[in-house]
Amino acid sequence: MDDSEIIALFLARDEQALRETESKYGKICLALANRILHRPEDAEECVNDTYLKLWDAVPLDKPTHFAGYVCQITRRLALNKRRAGMTEKRGGGDDTLPFDELAELISGTQTPEELLDSQELSRAITRFLETQKPRERQIFIRRYWFFDAVEEIAERFDLNPKTTATILFRLRKRLKKYLMKEGFDV
Amino acid sequence: MNIEQFDAAMTDIGQNLIAEAAMPAERKLPILRKKTVGAISIAACATCAAVICGAFAVMQKPEAPSVSSELPALSADTETQTTTTTAADISAVTTQAAVYVADETLPSQPAQTDEILADANESAANTESAQTIVTTSAAQSTMAESTKSTAGSTDALTSAATTSAAQDGEMMMWCIRSSYLEWNGKQYYASDTPNVRRYTQDKYLGKASDFSGVYADDGWYLLGSSDEIYTVKETDTLLFAVKPSGKIVPLVCGWSIEEFEPERLQPDYIDPDAPADPEEYHSFVIF
Numbered sequence: 001m002d003d004s005e006i007i008a009l010f011l012a013r014d015e016q017a018l019r020e021t022e023s024k025y026g027k028i029c030l031a032l033a034n035r036i037l038h039r040p041e042d043a044e045e046c047v048n049d050t051y052l053k054l055w056d057a058v059p060l061d062k063p064t065h066f067a068g069y070v071c072q073i074t075r076r077l078a079l080n081k082r083r084a085g086m087t088e089k090r091g092g093g094d095d096t097l098p099f100d101e102l103a104e105l106i107s108g109t110q111t112p113e114e115l116l117d118s119q120e121l122s123r124a125i126t127r128f129l130e131t132q133k134p135r136e137r138q139i140f141i142r143r144y145w146f147f148d149a150v151e152e153i154a155e156r157f158d159l160n161p162k163t164t165a166t167i168l169f170r171l172r173k174r175l176k177k178y179l180m181k182e183g184f185d186v
Numbered sequence: 187m188n189i190e191q192f193d194a195a196m197t198d199i200g201q202n203l204i205a206e207a208a209m210p211a212e213r214k215l216p217i218l219r220k221k222t223v224g225a226i227s228i229a230a231c232a233t234c235a236a237v238i239c240g241a242f243a244v245m246q247k248p249e250a251p252s253v254s255s256e257l258p259a260l261s262a263d264t265e266t267q268t269t270t271t272t273a274a275d276i277s278a279v280t281t282q283a284a285v286y287v288a289d290e291t292l293p294s295q296p297a298q299t300d301e302i303l304a305d306a307n308e309s310a311a312n313t314e315s316a317q318t319i320v321t322t323s324a325a326q327s328t329m330a331e332s333t334k335s336t337a338g339s340t341d342a343l344t345s346a347a348t349t350s351a352a353q354d355g356e357m358m359m360w361c362i363r364s365s366y367l368e369w370n371g372k373q374y375y376a377s378d379t380p381n382v383r384r385y386t387q388d389k390y391l392g393k394a395s396d397f398s399g400v401y402a403d404d405g406w407y408l409l410g411s412s413d414e415i416y417t418v419k420e421t422d423t424l425l426f427a428v429k430p431s432g433k434i435v436p437l438v439c440g441w442s443i444e445e446f447e448p449e450r451l452q453p454d455y456i457d458p459d460a461p462a463d464p465e466e467y468h469s470f471v472i473f
Contacts, residue, residue: 028208064201065200065202065204065205067205067208068200068202068205069201071204071205071208072197072204075197102192118198121191121195122194122195122198125199126199126200126203130203137203137207138206144196145197145199145204157371158370159371159372163439
């Protein structure tokens with residue numbers, strides 16, 4: 001079923017919307033949640049929460065890119081759940097997501113000036129990615145948004161893992177340069 | 187900026203970008219235009235017409251066709267080699283060559299096949315006898331060229347290839363545009379670092395213009411649209427672009443010129459005839 005038809009079902013408050021969403025995006029959401037949470041039962045719960053959230057939010061938001069919208073909700077819920085879990089563990093290290101690769105972009109400190117508008121940073125990253133070649137930006141998003149392993153990305157794009165790592169390295173360098181130019185403290 | 191901030195910002199990037207990345211990736215296959223395939227097929231047919239007819243009876247024979255030549259290590263200069271084969275070989279070879287071009291994957295086909303030029307006139311007249319065929323690295327370029335040469339101009343083609351580098355009025359200049367082409371989803375950048383003498387030219391893939399990438403027929407680009415692209419035997423991280431003059435530009439996969447590490451491309455093969463100073467092959471002519 002087409003995304004616009006699913007959205008129409010949501011707007012009509014037809015529960016078929018949830019079944020269609022699950023059939024079309026259930027797998028990708030579950031995979032994303034699993035990569036973030038590493039616990040199948042938590043991931044499944046997270047995906048169910050996604051459907052609930054969609055039920056409430058779609059009529060208000062009327063998303064234009066439904067796939068991105070659905071994945072975004074799952075990611076947000078999964079990351080929140082992960083953070084909550086880590087807080088409970090008190091200082092459990094976050095070594096499963098590829099944040100170490102982003103160390104050059106993340107200073108780790110946060111001055112009052114740096115309590116910047118997160119949306120402004122999102123917009124800057126979006127602008128940057130939109131200027132990159134489609135394949136390269138997809139590789140970047142697969143790695144740092146969907147948290148795919150480099151080997152998975154290489155297979156997906158029919159590339160050598162070394163080539164993929166090189167592309168990511170170049171993109172990180174370019175993003176850092178771009179964010180600095182835009183006035184962000186990286 | 188800390189991790190949470192960055193990650194929150196990443197989460198909120200454009201939904202269009204997320205949706206794009208969520209979709210199955212497009213795998214870039216080599217693009218060979220229909221007209222190219224058509225032209226090659228027609229050329230192959232023209233070349234083979236007499237050969238196939240004459241060789242058909244020979245092909246019924248039980249003995250397997252064999253090409254008794256070792257591939258020469260490719261050099262910047264064109265090398266000429268004489269080898270012997272049967273008419274059956276020629277027809278099989280030529281037919282296979284056309285199939286290779288139509289098949290975009292080109293994985294592990296016999297290497298010698300598209301290196302053979304057959305003299306169709308001779309083969310038509312004498313199908314049962316062994317024939318002399320001429321191979322040249324320049325002559326490998328297309329089956330279309332093979333057709334031209336079978337009209338009796340193989341010698342001319344060979345000599346043109348051997349002397350072209352000297353006659354083209356070489357002009358050394360810096361190339362500031364990064365040329366590359368895409369094949370099988372990978373980017374191959376024109377580079378002057380690998381020593382082409384260390385590699386053996388393998389299968390013909392098509393003209394540069396058949397691939398997506400960045401190249402142009404002016405002095406600022408190493409790679410021209412009429413260059414012919416070949417795989418090399420020793421590694422899949424290198425392609426050869428053979429210019430109309432026979433000059434070779436190596437295309438290095440996946441990393442740019444400044445990040446190239448020479449060790450990465452060292453194959454086991456060592457050319458005993460390689461000059462003591464490989465620097466002489468490190469510069470290329472811009473056409």
